Amino acid sequence: MWRRTVARSAVNLRQSRRMSIASSGSSIPGPCIIHKRGSDILHDPWFNKDTGFPMTERDRLGLRGLLPPRVISFDQQYDRFMESFRSLEHNTEGQPLSVVSLAKWRILNRLHDRNETLYYRVLIDNIKDFAPIIYTPTVGLVCQNYSGLYRRPRGMYFSAKDKGEMMSMIYNWPAKQVDMIVLTDGSRILGLGDLGVQGMAIPIGKLDMYVAAAGINPQKVLPIMLDVGTNNQKLLDNPLYIGLRQPRLEGEEYISVVDELMEALHARWPKAIVQFEDFQFKWAFETLERYRKKICMFNDDIQGTAGVALAGLLGTVRAQGLPLSDFTKQKIVVVGAGSAGLGVLNMAYQAVARMAGTEAKPQFFLLDKDGLITSERSGIDSAAVPFAKAVGEVESLGLHDGSGLLEVVEKVKPHVLLGLSGVGGVFNEHVLKAMRNSDSPKPAIFAMSNPTLNAECTAEDAFKHAGDNIVFGSGSPFDNVDLGNGKVGHVNQANNMYLFPGIGLGSLLSGAHIISDGMLQAASECLASYMTDEEIQMGRLYPSIDSIRHITAEVGAAVIQAAVAEELAEGHGEVGPRELAHMSKEEIVEYVTSNMWYPVYSPLVHEK
Ligand SMILES: NC(=O)c1ccc[n+]([C@@H]2O[C@H](COP(=O)([O-])OP(=O)(O)OC[C@H]3O[C@@H](n4cnc5c(N)ncnc54)[C@H](O)[C@@H]3O)[C@@H](O)[C@H]2O)c1
Numbered sequence: 001m002w003r004r005t006v007a008r009s010a011v012n013l014r015q016s017r018r019m020s021i022a023s024s025g026s027s028i029p030g031p032c033i034i035h036k037r038g039s040d041i042l043h044d045p046w047f048n049k050d051t052g053f054p055m056t057e058r059d060r061l062g063l064r065g066l067l068p069p070r071v072i073s074f075d076q077q078y079d080r081f082m083e084s085f086r087s088l089e090h091n092t093e094g095q096p097l098s099v100v101s102l103a104k105w106r107i108l109n110r111l112h113d114r115n116e117t118l119y120y121r122v123l124i125d126n127i128k129d130f131a132p133i134i135y136t137p138t139v140g141l142v143c144q145n146y147s148g149l150y151r152r153p154r155g156m157y158f159s160a161k162d163k164g165e166m167m168s169m170i171y172n173w174p175a176k177q178v179d180m181i182v183l184t185d186g187s188r189i190l191g192l193g194d195l196g197v198q199g200m201a202i203p204i205g206k207l208d209m210y211v212a213a214a215g216i217n218p219q220k221v222l223p224i225m226l227d228v229g230t231n232n233q234k235l236l237d238n239p240l241y242i243g244l245r246q247p248r249l250e251g252e253e254y255i256s257v258v259d260e261l262m263e264a265l266h267a268r269w270p271k272a273i274v275q276f277e278d279f280q281f282k283w284a285f286e287t288l289e290r291y292r293k294k295i296c297m298f299n300d301d302i303q304g305t306a307g308v309a310l311a312g313l314l315g316t317v318r319a320q321g322l323p324l325s326d327f328t329k330q331k332i333v334v335v336g337a338g339s340a341g342l343g344v345l346n347m348a349y350q351a352v353a354r355m356a357g358t359e360a361k362p363q364f365f366l367l368d369k370d371g372l373i374t375s376e377r378s379g380i381d382s383a384a385v386p387f388a389k390a391v392g393e394v395e396s397l398g399l400h401d402g403s404g405l406l407e408v409v410e411k412v413k414p415h416v417l418l419g420l421s422g423v424g425g426v427f428n429e430h431v432l433k434a435m436r437n438s439d440s441p442k443p444a445i446f447a448m449s450n451p452t453l454n455a456e457c458t459a460e461d462a463f464k465h466a467g468d469n470i471v472f473g474s475g476s477p478f479d480n481v482d483l484g485n486g487k488v489g490h491v492n493q494a495n496n497m498y499l500f501p502g503i504g505l506g507s508l509l510s511g512a513h514i515i516s517d518g519m520l521q522a523a524s525e526c527l528a529s530y531m532t533d534e535e536i537q538m539g540r541l542y543p544s545i546d547s548i549r550h551i552t553a554e555v556g557a558a559v560i561q562a563a564v565a566e567e568l569a570e571g572h573g574e575v576g577p578r579e580l581a582h583m584s585k586e587e588i589v590e591y592v593t594s595n596m597w598y599p600v601y602s603p604l605v606h607e608k
């Protein structure tokens with residue numbers, strides 16, 4: 001089954017390389033009805049075209065005289081923005097990275113707040129350069145400074161003070177239809193901890209990726225911050241902090257607020273997909289279990305990450321020249337037993353069970369801040385219990401509960417070392433050097449924690465200490481590494497951005513009322529089989545971010561097919577479940593692609 005998908009995907013890949021990201025879905029859209037006139041339109045980033053309004057439209061919409069007389073074309077506006085961006089890059093050369101990154105974020109954010117069509121076009125066309133600004137890693141810095149950077153509202157804020165009001169508040173959102181919601185409570189922002197209301201930049205950045213990668217119409221996305229307070233003393237002490245200045249709600253009080261918000265969202269937009277993002281461990285699994293059987297939602301840190309990591313783990317098996325069934329024999333050390341680490345192990349165990357039956361005993365090792373987790377450990381979370389190693393098993397390796405990372409790597413000689421700990425540099429020189437004795441001819445190192453400073457190691461250190469023959473992936477982007485003699489160490493961005501847009505889009509277009517394990521597995525398998533054997537041999541486990549729209553269309557189609565196979569698909573718009581069931585794989589990809597929004601100026605028509 002895997003082999004077949006690999007071969008087929010190689011064909012798709014070749015086709016995709018001919019289709020540029022800019023050309024997808026670029027047909028001229030029909031007119032757009034608006035209920036505003038005059039300067040109200042100029043202040044609405046959904047409709048504003050700045051100097052691009054043609055004269056006829058200026059007349060029709062009461063804009064004549066409100067803009068300079070010359071009409072500037074979309075292409076000229078685009079060039080003008082890119083010119084200012086390049087000169088900002090030039091002018092900030094040599095300044096500290098944080099200063100440059102924030103300056104770039106600001107110029108993009110200003111465009112976002114002014115003219116969304118132009119913003120998304122520059123984002124889509126320059127995704128490789130701009131994703132690290134509007135998304136990871138710069139978004140982390142933005143969250144840390146959000147109270148100071150905040151200028152204009154975007155998305156919705158619900159707080160503990162809104163209890164009892166949410167059902168009516170939800171109607172304050174101006175769009176009738178919402179397809180995609182990303183919700184956070186700001187309690188575990190990347191590896192940066194509790195950033196309270198300032199975590200809002202994460203849902204905004206994730207939804208920017210939804211627009212860029214999945215072609216969700218920006219008028220149908222909704223970032224939401226649920227502010228239940230913060231336990232971050234620095235924020236509580238900051239008089240300019242823009243969130244609630246109170247400790248986080250806990251227990252029943254907390255869950256009742258989340259329940260109320262979920263009910264309100266579901267009542268107004270029953271078909272919208274809700275992505276939970278950056279919830280702290282103690283609520284991430286609990287909320288997932290609480291809502292996943294009732295509404296179309298998923299937790300990106302648990303489930304999106306798991307799918308991306310599994311695709312990378314299967315890629316490393318292929319990179320060793322082994323059949324995929326050998327995945328069951330891989331020795332994998334996972335560092336970090338939180339939402340992401342446990343999500344990955346959960347999915348990896350499921351994959352082993354499919355390949356070798358439920359009796360199979362994979363050689364996966366799990367560590368948290370207190371070292372190796374065995375069945376002897378008391379007080380571990382119930383979600384981690386299935387992954388605790390039997391004491392006898394680790395004793396035979398000379399290990400025990402709490403063994404440190406270096407000792408584990410030295411004794412296990414793992415094929416894969418995967419970090420989701422949030423702790424920068426835990427893959428230190430000694431640990432990386434120990435990976436030279438791995439039992440794999442091509443050891444894999446995944447330093448998946450974000451943002452850059454929280455990565456378990458840098459790409460450069462990984463190749464320097466663990467050797468040129470490793471495959472490397474990181475959650476935040478690093479440059480490829482020059483290994484000398486014309487050789488390059490390829491850096492993969494092992495980030496859930498390769499899956500969440502396709503999971504969301506596929507779920508939406510299937511009309512499924514829940515997101516099943518089968519749909520998530522299909523997404524991961526699709527990503528795993530996307531790369532050709534030649535690419536894998538070169539250490540390329542994931543596609544370039546330039547092809548993210550194409551990979552998202554493929555993932556979306558795989559999710560729809562799985563929903564159809566499980567009889568969960570209820571259809572979307574005019575395409576019912578029967579039509580979906582009769583579509584070939586190619587037709588489903590075409591259906592997904594044709595539903596992707598692409599930024600061009602639509603003619604605006606005023607209606608009272
Ligand atoms: N690349 C991606 O797509 C992706 C996706 C999700 C999360 N992440 C990153 O993963 C990190 C963890 O996220 P999470 O939601 O699982 O957090 P979490 O708080 O739920 O879990 C963190 C885990 O790391 C463990 N830990 C802490 N210090 C450690 C140490 N020194 N050695 C070993 N383990 C240690 C903790 O005990 C805990 O089990 C974050 O930095 C996040 O940005 C990356």
Ligand SMILES: O=C(O)C[C@H](O)C(=O)O
Nearest residue numbers: 136190278301450495496
């Ligand atoms: O946001 C990211 O870049 C990935 C992931 O969701 C994370 O929390 O680190």
Ligand SMILES: [Mg+2]
Nearest residue numbers: 277278300301
């Ligand atoms: Mg996240």
